[in-house]
Amino acid sequence: MMDLLPVLLVNGVVFGAIYAINAIGIGLVYNTTGIINFAQGEFIMLGGMLTACLYGQAGLPLLVAIIGGVALTVVVGLLTERLFIRPLWRRGAKDWTYVFMLFAVATVLPNLVMLGVGRDPLTFPTFGGLPAVQLGSVTLSSQALWVLLVTVAVFFALQGFFDRTLLGKAMKATAINRRVAAWLGIAVEQMVAMSFGLAALLGAIGGVVFTPLISTQFDAGVSMTLNGFAAAIIGGMGNMRGAIVGGLVIGILQSISTAFISSVYGDAVTYAVLFGLLVVWPHGLFRPLIELKNEEI
Amino acid sequence: MLEVRDLKISYGQIEALKNVSIQVGRGEFVGVIGANGAGKTSLLMALSGAVRAGGGSVVFDGEEVTHLPQHLRVGRGIAIVPEGRQVLGPLTVMENLELGAYQRRAEARAVIARDRDMILDLFPILRQRARQLAATLSGGEQQMLAIGRALMSRPRLLLLDEPSFGLAPMVFAEILATLRRLHAEGLACLMVEQDAHVTLETTSRSYVFRTGQVIMEGSSSELREGGLVLVEESYLGSGEKSS
Numbered sequence: 001m002m003d004l005l006p007v008l009l010v011n012g013v014v015f016g017a018i019y020a021i022n023a024i025g026i027g028l029v030y031n032t033t034g035i036i037n038f039a040q041g042e043f044i045m046l047g048g049m050l051t052a053c054l055y056g057q058a059g060l061p062l063l064v065a066i067i068g069g070v071a072l073t074v075v076v077g078l079l080t081e082r083l084f085i086r087p088l089w090r091r092g093a094k095d096w097t098y099v100f101m102l103f104a105v106a107t108v109l110p111n112l113v114m115l116g117v118g119r120d121p122l123t124f125p126t127f128g129g130l131p132a133v134q135l136g137s138v139t140l141s142s143q144a145l146w147v148l149l150v151t152v153a154v155f156f157a158l159q160g161f162f163d164r165t166l167l168g169k170a171m172k173a174t175a176i177n178r179r180v181a182a183w184l185g186i187a188v189e190q191m192v193a194m195s196f197g198l199a200a201l202l203g204a205i206g207g208v209v210f211t212p213l214i215s216t217q218f219d220a221g222v223s224m225t226l227n228g229f230a231a232a233i234i235g236g237m238g239n240m241r242g243a244i245v246g247g248l249v250i251g252i253l254q255s256i257s258t259a260f261i262s263s264v265y266g267d268a269v270t271y272a273v274l275f276g277l278l279v280v281w282p283h284g285l286f287r288p289l290i291e292l293k294n295e296e297i
Numbered sequence: 298m299l300e301v302r303d304l305k306i307s308y309g310q311i312e313a314l315k316n317v318s319i320q321v322g323r324g325e326f327v328g329v330i331g332a333n334g335a336g337k338t339s340l341l342m343a344l345s346g347a348v349r350a351g352g353g354s355v356v357f358d359g360e361e362v363t364h365l366p367q368h369l370r371v372g373r374g375i376a377i378v379p380e381g382r383q384v385l386g387p388l389t390v391m392e393n394l395e396l397g398a399y400q401r402r403a404e405a406r407a408v409i410a411r412d413r414d415m416i417l418d419l420f421p422i423l424r425q426r427a428r429q430l431a432a433t434l435s436g437g438e439q440q441m442l443a444i445g446r447a448l449m450s451r452p453r454l455l456l457l458d459e460p461s462f463g464l465a466p467m468v469f470a471e472i473l474a475t476l477r478r479l480h481a482e483g484l485a486c487l488m489v490e491q492d493a494h495v496t497l498e499t500t501s502r503s504y505v506f507r508t509g510q511v512i513m514e515g516s517s518s519e520l521r522e523g524g525l526v527l528v529e530e531s532y533l534g535s536g537e538k539s540s
Contacts, residue, residue: 166395166396166399166402169388169392169395169396170396170399172387172388173385173388173396176385176386176387176388177383177385179347179383180379180383180385181396182346182347182367182368183345183347183367183371183376183377183379183383184371184396184397184399184400184446184450185368185369185370185371185372185399185400185450186368186396186399187366187368188368
């Protein structure tokens, strides 16, 4: 059994990467709005499904299909904000109303995909271009390497965006204190829209690199949302470094518990360990960027 | 320059401002004094666009801005130094200043950098703290940063909400001196303060607020000499003398 461990660890890290991307997306929306986007996993599903459709059914070259799939998913993300969040926002709805709206989106989107595309899992070819890497007794496939490299690239790109660009800093300011951001002349609604767009972009990128590994289907989003949410909480909501660590913790836990304990109870074991972690560190492993303030007058 | 007419604001059932009319002339330093809950802060909320006016009009430089979206007001030249300073604690001093110029993002960086250097000359202590997180500054330094951040937008009217809040008198005196200097250079200021004495000494004209209304207005020196008894009464909230 123990010689399996390296394989399981590598596998856990690859799955952890996708949870991390998801956790970052959830954190982005949380930071600007204070709400949890329960539709985040749907962006992963959509990125994979749309690319698969554009490639398989429309017969586009893979690169074009990927760009198209990602772009369409971003459009869905922006529409989600425009149609379901902004109208409520302008009328000062309570947080749980948004959460419910996003649940509704997470329910309706998979159904639309099922109606339009069907129930079958879809996939598309691996990207190639990168070698498989031998890590001791374990082989990291070329596509798995893509997943890890893209996750690292996403992390540093976002880090650069928030630390070096005025727009990124304006988003951070919005996250720290919406009211002050507005006083500085930052259009808070635009920042919220942008956080949804970015979250959808991250999800779509994750879906695109991950789908060739395990395929995707209309209902793949829910578990992605849950695992991403868990990763965000373990890491510290809205903290990017925390999201990476949280994603890895969950990916590795799942991989090991599924293999060593039971494939049926793998999730239960994972969550039991998470409960334990949260009892010890109720705020997650890293500090959230922001403790949102009560913005009443 | 600023012309407020019959401005009304209510939070649900509570009327915070009832038909308030005030003016600020070009380059004037105007004070608003009154007790807690007199509606002073509500006035600045409405002028900065943080709360919606329930009636009346605000005209700035000939343009009606009553319902102008909040983020556009900064670009028009109205900047606020909010109560309690409200610096962005997790960001550095430099980043706070940089964001103050957010509405000027189309301008050349060199121009904005020059303004930033001018502000750092105005508050040399901020230059020493440039790379520090704003949360690590003292109260007085945060107030300087809040003023500097507002100045980064190149305002023509500076709204100041309780600038003395939580500051030692010596520190506040220093900040007031800087504000006077800015005013002398032509910046119009509207300062809301609980400390009537300081306000009347600093400003040229003042309004006295009580329960959402202007109950007195006039030149600050007159109010200081003649009307201070009345001003003090307004703080007691009764306004009736038992004589």
